[in-house]
Amino acid sequence: xxxxxxxxxxxxxxxxxxxxxxxxxxxxxxxxxxxxxxxxxxxxxxxxxxxxxxxxxxxxxxxxxxxxxxxxxxxxxxxxxxxxxxxxxxxxxxxxxxxxxxxxxxxxxxxxxxxxxxxxxxxxxxxxxxxxxxxxxxxxxxxxxxxxxxxxxxxxxxxxxxxxxxxxxxxxxxxxxxxxxxxxxxxxxxxxxxxxxxxxxxxxxxxxxxxxxxxxxxxxxxxxxxxxxxxxxxxxxxxxxxxxxxxxxxxxxxxxxxxxxxxxxxxxxxxxxxxxxxxxxxxxxxxxxxxxxxxxxxxxxxxxxxxxxxxxxxxxxxxxxxxxxxxxxxxxxxx
Amino acid sequence: xxxxxxxxxxxxxxxxxxxxxxxxxxxxxxxxxxxxxxxxxxxxxxxxxxxxxxxxxxxxxxxxxxxxxxxxxxxxxxxxxxxxxxxxxxxxxxxxxxxxxxxxxxxxxxxxxxxxxxxxxxxxxxxxxxxxxxxxxxxxxxxxxxxxxxxxxxxxxxxxxxxxxxxxxxxxxxxxxxxxxxxxxxxxxxxxxxxxxxxxxxxxxxxxxxxxxxxxxxxxxxxxxxxxxxxxxxxxxxxxxxxxxxxxxxxxxxxxxxxxxxxxxxxxxxxxxxxxxxxxxxxxxxxxxxxxxxxxxxxxxxxxxxxxxxxxxxxxxxxxxx
Numbered sequence: 001x002x003x004x005x006x007x008x009x010x011x012x013x014x015x016x017x018x019x020x021x022x023x024x025x026x027x028x029x030x031x032x033x034x035x036x037x038x039x040x041x042x043x044x045x046x047x048x049x050x051x052x053x054x055x056x057x058x059x060x061x062x063x064x065x066x067x068x069x070x071x072x073x074x075x076x077x078x079x080x081x082x083x084x085x086x087x088x089x090x091x092x093x094x095x096x097x098x099x100x101x102x103x104x105x106x107x108x109x110x111x112x113x114x115x116x117x118x119x120x121x122x123x124x125x126x127x128x129x130x131x132x133x134x135x136x137x138x139x140x141x142x143x144x145x146x147x148x149x150x151x152x153x154x155x156x157x158x159x160x161x162x163x164x165x166x167x168x169x170x171x172x173x174x175x176x177x178x179x180x181x182x183x184x185x186x187x188x189x190x191x192x193x194x195x196x197x198x199x200x201x202x203x204x205x206x207x208x209x210x211x212x213x214x215x216x217x218x219x220x221x222x223x224x225x226x227x228x229x230x231x232x233x234x235x236x237x238x239x240x241x242x243x244x245x246x247x248x249x250x251x252x253x254x255x256x257x258x259x260x261x262x263x264x265x266x267x268x269x270x271x272x273x274x275x276x277x278x279x280x281x282x283x284x285x286x287x288x289x290x291x292x293x294x295x296x297x298x299x300x301x302x303x304x305x306x307x308x309x310x311x312x313x314x315x316x317x318x319x320x321x322x323x324x325x326x327x328x329x330x331x332x333x334x335x
Numbered sequence: 336x337x338x339x340x341x342x343x344x345x346x347x348x349x350x351x352x353x354x355x356x357x358x359x360x361x362x363x364x365x366x367x368x369x370x371x372x373x374x375x376x377x378x379x380x381x382x383x384x385x386x387x388x389x390x391x392x393x394x395x396x397x398x399x400x401x402x403x404x405x406x407x408x409x410x411x412x413x414x415x416x417x418x419x420x421x422x423x424x425x426x427x428x429x430x431x432x433x434x435x436x437x438x439x440x441x442x443x444x445x446x447x448x449x450x451x452x453x454x455x456x457x458x459x460x461x462x463x464x465x466x467x468x469x470x471x472x473x474x475x476x477x478x479x480x481x482x483x484x485x486x487x488x489x490x491x492x493x494x495x496x497x498x499x500x501x502x503x504x505x506x507x508x509x510x511x512x513x514x515x516x517x518x519x520x521x522x523x524x525x526x527x528x529x530x531x532x533x534x535x536x537x538x539x540x541x542x543x544x545x546x547x548x549x550x551x552x553x554x555x556x557x558x559x560x561x562x563x564x565x566x567x568x569x570x571x572x573x574x575x576x577x578x579x580x581x582x583x584x585x586x587x588x589x590x591x592x593x594x595x596x597x598x599x600x601x602x603x604x605x606x607x608x609x610x611x612x613x614x615x616x617x618x619x620x621x622x623x624x625x626x627x628x629x630x631x632x633x634x635x636x637x638x639x640x641x642x643x644x645x646x647x648x649x650x651x652x653x654x655x656x657x
Binding site: 194239 | 338345349353446449450451453456468477
């Protein structure tokens with residue numbers, strides 16, 4: 001394990017760097033690899049190439065990495081809190097709640113009053129959604145996979161219905177209806193530096209909060225009684241992790257809509273290779289999650305170029321089979 | 336407890352930082368984008384862009400790019416082809432565009448993606464009111480001059496678009512000439528229909544959508560000597576019309592948007608199957624017509640074609656079954 005662990009870090013960093021370079025070089029316009037290298041080396045490039053690379057591709061690639069890293073960490077942390085490998089912001093309905101908050105901010109025009117309204121409402125709704133799912137699934141004491149899933153489906157459906165209501169009310173104004181639809185489909189098309197600056201501080205607070213509790217999350221894996229016995233304030237840790245994942249999910253939804261399955265797929269893959277300890281799982285999920293969403297966005301941009309696929313389509317195509325695999329495995333385990 | 340308070344403060348500070356980070360609310364709320372206005376006169380001249388900022392157009396733009404069919408039609412009317420760097424791919428689709436066949440193949444066709452637009456190095460991009468707001472905002476962030484057309488809900492708004500595009504291109508004389516021609520044709524239609532009875536008319540697009548007040552279609556139906564039955568529902572803009580309400584409105588004339596190149600009496604096989612047509616006075620009197628969508632959907636100077644067609648069809652003599 002140690003050798004594999006030590007090899008993983010440079011490999012993950014190399015993967016992220018290679019995908020970042022590819023994200024800069026590949027796009028719908030004809031910017032060559034040579035021009036990318038020229039720009040990176042500080043040489044002269046045509047102004048339109050500089051604009052495309054610096055104003056369009058770079059912020060989009062960094063945003064993809066940030067969201068992937070954040071959502072993967074949030075997924076890993078939620079799986080620890082719920083002691084359930086199926087927990088993910090999308091599956092638990094947290095993303096749907098965040099999307100409802102974001103849509104409400106657009107629909108009511110609060111974003112025009114203050115841009116902070118968008119992440120604020122998205123995070124608040126994501127937090128409320130997670131608390132409801134947690135409350136519903138923890139009522140019986142031990143958290144059963146089925147209970148968690150059902151609570152997530154219920155909360156997600158309710159948030160989805162409320163979002164659909166707002167969408168139908170907003171269709172009278174084409175611009176608002178189109179904006180809301182774009183949010184719901186999830187994607188990074190048209191995202192730039194302002195979106196990155198919007199998401200970064202909120203996601204950083206969430207990520208640092210999760211990372212600060214990596215040992216507590218390991219303790220929670222042993223069960224509540226064991227965790228309390230070694231001095232973990234289980235209730236406080238759960239509350240903080242739920243707040244942290246809400247901040248990450250809310251900020252992510254606020255800038256890119258609902259991008260599902262990232263928080264499910266990445267921690268699962270990392271756990272398979274590097275084991276369940278959150279001290280390794282969280283930083284590795286951060287790096288792999290960033291690389292995963294960067295790669296997914298690259299595919300979304302290239303598969304039917306010059307048109308773009310929705311990012312959520314790519315992540316679902318990878319995530320849904322893994323979700324089914326985990327579900328079947330969980331059923332076999334409980335049988 | 337102290338830890339919780341610290342976390343709450345850190346979260347709120349992060350949210351406040353996020354709020355201060357996005358400099359352009361237009362990126363997040365397309366309602367913040369406005370129609371552009373361009374001053375008349377010689378270059379250099381001032382233009383108020385969709386973000387509300389004043390930019391200076393130093394000389395006649397020579398690499399103009401369109402992001403909407405309505406912009407294609409206006410640009411082809413007002414600018415020589417050599418000054419157009421790109422039009423939308425819709426311009427060649429005769430079922431939608433009245434400029435089909437008029438744009439030389441030497442002008443590039445575009446899907447309107449941000450990278451593609453930037454790579455064309457435009458000195459002016461013309462976007463419609465309904466063009467994707469985030470792309471418009473990113474073009475503005477990249478320093479590209481953007482002219483955003485207004486909400487073409489009336490002929491007066493089309494005239495404003497013509498004036499602004501004409502001023503931006505240095506083609507104000509051509510724009511004025513086009514406006515005068517349109518005004519002349521509108522007056523001619525009004526003379527033709529003066530004193531005639533106003534039939535209850537209903538416009539349907541896609542078998543479901545109709546047009547209320549605040550649309551060019553509504554104004555055209557009214558100017559063409561009809562009474563837009565959809566206006567009785569108290570809704571404005573384009574909206575889906577439930578079948579029940581369609582029957583209750585009892586239109587005497589129905590105008591269906593069609594991909595065909597000319598207007599004609601509709602045959603039973605042309606009619607959407609989900610509507611009980613036999614209940615409508617329009618069907619009983621054989622007054623359901625197909626109107627080319629390229630005419631009725633036009634929000635440029637070509638909208639005059641729909642007005643003239645509506646006037647002819649609303650007052651056409653009764654015919655037998657098609």
